[in-house]
Amino acid sequence: SDLDIRIWEIGAGLCVRIRTPSGHTHIIDAGCSDNFSPAEHIYFNHWRDGDTLDYLIISHQDADHTADLPNIKKYLGEPRVYLRNKTVPDNEKYGILQRLYQKILKLFDEKYTATIDWANDPRNQDVNGGVKIEHAFLSWEEAKTINNTSIVVAYSYKNIMVIFPGDIEDYGWNEFIRKKPELFNEMLKESHTVILIAPHHGRPSGYSQNMIDYFKPDLVVISDGYG
Numbered sequence: 001s002d003l004d005i006r007i008w009e010i011g012a013g014l015c016v017r018i019r020t021p022s023g024h025t026h027i028i029d030a031g032c033s034d035n036f037s038p039a040e041h042i043y044f045n046h047w048r049d050g051d052t053l054d055y056l057i058i059s060h061q062d063a064d065h066t067a068d069l070p071n072i073k074k075y076l077g078e079p080r081v082y083l084r085n086k087t088v089p090d091n092e093k094y095g096i097l098q099r100l101y102q103k104i105l106k107l108f109d110e111k112y113t114a115t116i117d118w119a120n121d122p123r124n125q126d127v128n129g130g131v132k133i134e135h136a137f138l139s140w141e142e143a144k145t146i147n148n149t150s151i152v153v154a155y156s157y158k159n160i161m162v163i164f165p166g167d168i169e170d171y172g173w174n175e176f177i178r179k180k181p182e183l184f185n186e187m188l189k190e191s192h193t194v195i196l197i198a199p200h201h202g203r204p205s206g207y208s209q210n211m212i213d214y215f216k217p218d219l220v221v222i223s224d225g226y227g
Contacts, residue, residue, distance in 0.1 A: 021129025148172025
């Protein structure tokens with residue numbers, strides 16, 4: 001009956017597995033290291049008979065957030081619902097399709113075109129066991145860089161709020177909150193603990209004082225040793 005969030009240390013990059021109180025599996029980003037695949041680890045250590053990948057969020061299409069997609073597809077299967085920023089140009093998303101993860105990105109983009117109905121939407125609290133989920137992103141034209149197209153997503157449960165801002169940078173965050181000033185206000189008002197997964201893994205390029213001032217996090221998680 002709890003919300004379980006696991007964030008793997010993979011150096012540069014990010015992969016998060018979320019198990020909702022209703023038993024659904026959400027994954028935010030698909031980073032991996034040379035010797036560690038989060039998807040493979042999930043399958044052999046956390047996967048139960050009958051589990052499905054209910055929600056896959058790719059914050060943006062850089063390799064350190066997508067390279068484990070082949071193992072996600074192999075071990076966990078294709079997601080029931082797939083969220084990405086559709087405004088990013090193909091050459092920025094896939095390059096010249098040299099890598100398998102780029103081919104899977106393209107496969108998913110071409111396959112997941114229908115809008116999910118709210119009765120089956122993983123953001124629906126009646127579906128996910130009472131977890132509030134909010135997300136938004138800048139368009140490619142607004143963002144100016146791939147990092148700033150990152151989907152910013154927040155989960156809230158039992159007055160604890162966790163924010164996953166991808167690799168958004170200071171410019172992107174300031175533009176984001178200018179366009180969506182009310183998005184997270186309700187969550188923040190209800191939360192007694194706020195946890196921020198540091199933008200760009202904690203690297204200086206991801207630091208935004210305005211983001212810190214906005215969320216006032218009790219805990220900041222930095223996953224990049226190089227940062």
